[in-house]
Amino acid sequence: MVSEYAQSDRFRGGRIHLCDLTGLEIRDCEVNGLKIVDCYGSDVYLGGDFERLVVNDVDVTAYVEAELDRRHPVRALARDAATPEEYRAAWDAIEALWGATLERARSRPEAELHERVDGEWSFVETQRHLLFACDAWLGNAVLEEEAPYHPLGLPAGGAPLKELGLTLEATPALDEVLAPRLARMAAMRRVIDGLTVAELDRVCARKPADPYPDQEYVVRRCLKVVLKEEAEHHRYAVRDLAVLEAGGAGSTSRL
Secondary structure (H helix, E strand, O other): OOOOOOOOOOOOOOOOOOOOOOOOOOOOOOOOOOOOOOOOOOOOOOOOOOOOOEEOOEEOHHHHHHHHHHHOOHHHHHHHOOOHHHHHHHHHHHHHHHHHHHHHHHOOOHHHHHEEEOOOOOHHHHHHHHHHHHHHHHHHHHOOOOOOOOOOOOOHHHOOOHHHOOOOOOOOOHHHHHHHHHHHHHHHHHHHHOOOHHHHOOEOOOOOOOOOOOOOOEHHHHHHHHHHHHHHHHHHHHHHHHHHHOOOOOOEEEO
């Protein structure tokens, strides 16, 4: 049986020496200062948001970011947006990408859209997560809606935010998720179309959700989170759709 550790600090500042870590998976963890030294392996995968990444004494951070931007130009639009016009350009691109990708996904059997590739979120789970992200950062923080959270929303890491009325254990069909998801995207479009410099600099009266720290949240920051979430998770979604289209090559698992 595989050992599993969650929400623990037992490994903080630890040292793992002369151990067999074959197949070890570290997910949704703080890894600031992590060092892997004098180790060996034939297939090592890193995925995450790293401010600086050094491999064999070579800082590869800029190379990785530039290559990702080359393959997925919308990342740069989302990350670098500063003016209302740039926010609109980024959202235009995001809408176009998802429009094509949703059409592509609908051509697949529904069961495939609930499959996880290499342990990552399924296509349907990805849509649920983006629904939650937009509920939190747009509906709650920016728009200050009375009931911003749809129950099908899925927070990062599957955090147990049931006080928000989420049904994390739900297994909805794609169309069930897309109804509120596309409504949220339409709300984002209305906000983006009406953006002004003054609105971008407005301080929100609320934070996205209770687990987020008590600090100042400005509209431009909240909308930037939505843009970046959409861009990055689109990248993941098309990566995994390609695996499914190829006949499920690699490791897949049903929910």
